[in-house]
Amino acid sequence: DGTIPFSRGLPISTFCISVLRGNEPLVAVIHDPFMNRTWSAVKGNGAVLSGGGGVYLLKTSTHAELYRSNVSLIWWAKADYNLSLVAEKLMDETVLWGNYLSVAIMGGLIASGEYDASVFPGRRSLETPTMQLIVEEAGGRATDIHGNALVYGPKGETDGHIISNGLIHDRLVEIVHLCRP
Numbered sequence: 001d002g003t004i005p006f007s008r009g010l011p012i013s014t015f016c017i018s019v020l021r022g023n024e025p026l027v028a029v030i031h032d033p034f035m036n037r038t039w040s041a042v043k044g045n046g047a048v049l050s051g052g053g054g055v056y057l058l059k060t061s062t063h064a065e066l067y068r069s070n071v072s073l074i075w076w077a078k079a080d081y082n083l084s085l086v087a088e089k090l091m092d093e094t095v096l097w098g099n100y101l102s103v104a105i106m107g108g109l110i111a112s113g114e115y116d117a118s119v120f121p122g123r124r125s126l127e128t129p130t131m132q133l134i135v136e137e138a139g140g141r142a143t144d145i146h147g148n149a150l151v152y153g154p155k156g157e158t159d160g161h162i163i164s165n166g167l168i169h170d171r172l173v174e175i176v177h178l179c180r181p
Helices: 003-007 083-092 103-111 128-137 169-178
Strands: 015-021 024-032 037-042 047-051 054-057 070-073 096-098 117-120 141-143 161-164
Touching: 015 128, 024 103, 024 128, 037 103, 037 128, 047 103, 047 128, 070 083, 083 096, 083 169, 103 117, 103 128, 103 161, 117 169, 128 141, 128 161, 141 169, 161 169
Parallel strands: 070 096, 070 117
Antiparallel strands: 015 024, 024 037, 037 047, 047 054, 117 161, 141 161
16 A cells, blocks of 8 residues: 555555454554564554563553544545645644555554544445554444444445544534535
């Protein structure tokens, strides 16, 4: 994940993989080769970060309001939702947001408590099940962009995602819906 940053020499690309049974992710791994760290989870066993000489149990942030939360917005001109409008509404609530063009690394950063949420309107995010399991096992929440349970089609298609620490999740769903096409 992160081919655009990789092609520009930006060190935010990752490798990720997950194993699903139906719509349920069972095992997930995100590896950041630039920082030599690996986030992983097995369903029901929590999420861990390996790197820097140790293994650390993960817990999402306790940031309970949008004010000064860190949110990743990844969108493009023909996305189903106008996340430019979402960005404007988030700025009104003094949210710190960015578009890093690497979806999977946000899953690790949310699970580590370094970031609070990721909003992705795409229909084909192969990184979503990996992010979902790692963040949920760290105490967060993952839904499609409408706030419904994630459902994965036969080729990995979903109806976007909102993945968060869980505490700001409902407010993000509300804001995204205010900006529906």
